[in-house]
Amino acid sequence: MHFSSEPLITWTEKGLYCEAGGFYIDPHRAVDVAVVTHAHSDHARKGSKLYITEKSGVELLKTRLGKNISVTAFSYRESFTLGDVTVSFHSAGHILGSSQVRVQKGSEVWVASGDYKRDRDPSCEPFEVVTCDAFITEATFGTPKFVWKKDQPHGEMIYEWWKENAEKGINSIVFGYSLGKAQRILAELAPFPVDHIIVHPTIVALTQCYRDEGRQLAKTMTLQERIKQKSKLQGELILAPPSIFNEEWKEFLGPYKTAFASGWMQSGGWGRGSYDKGFVMSDHADWNDLNRTIMETQAKKVFVQHRNGALVRHLRGQGIDAHPVEILKPLIDRIPSGTNLTLI
Ligand SMILES: [Zn+2]
């Protein structure tokens, strides 16, 4: 593939880089200016001099990276200038404060998606379609086997499973990521008559960030508070990361059932079979939503991150100029012009 000049966003060993704006997007290493799409640890890393992120995600970022990091924040759709480019954040619908990054130079518009999903999620803003010339998309679930039913009543499904167990005196443990999944479950359960849900310590501070941003979540009690009561847990719903079983509180746990909430449940991934129940509840777009989103951006060029082979092939079959993101190496690192590039 040939660009007449340096692509607006390139792929470097530190991650996505916009030279015209002097910033990286979700850099893998410490840099001067890191534009961060969201606070998950594979996107937000320690050590950068300045972080720029969407306003509602600032406290999550500080909780993850340290309270004294230097952060500049902008609201969704608010334009700001970095170097020679105009930048704005647009909701990615992934977790609280998650953004796609829109970068414009002259009339050329690029969008880097970060992680995104189209499914309904009461814990964050819905995904916004942003039209662009070039779209850099994630593809965590970028194969056709990852397709799931939309708009499942997750709150009701989890609530009913929990109540069914509770009637027998059994505890219900739902495993999921401590940032994003746990709060989404709490938001899904907010409309139900819940006295309290027990949350693991890793979830507590992150959940408070959501409440501080006005998100309606079901009432919680920390595991420590519950253990202080010294009685055995009975009929409780517990949200926790899988590491929980290495910890000493297990002696207070009576009979229990487990569930895992993840998009990976769809394909039998992540140890299906070792859980009593699986809730297909993904933080990422499934195959259909990846394709739908790419079409809706109207991008003429598409660059795919992560699991890119099947999606790149499929898009090319649809006549879209699609490539793995690695093709966006800076000109200096690229093969001399005139060489024919064969792309997989
Ligand atoms: Zn993420």
Ligand SMILES: [Zn+2]
């Ligand atoms: Zn990610």
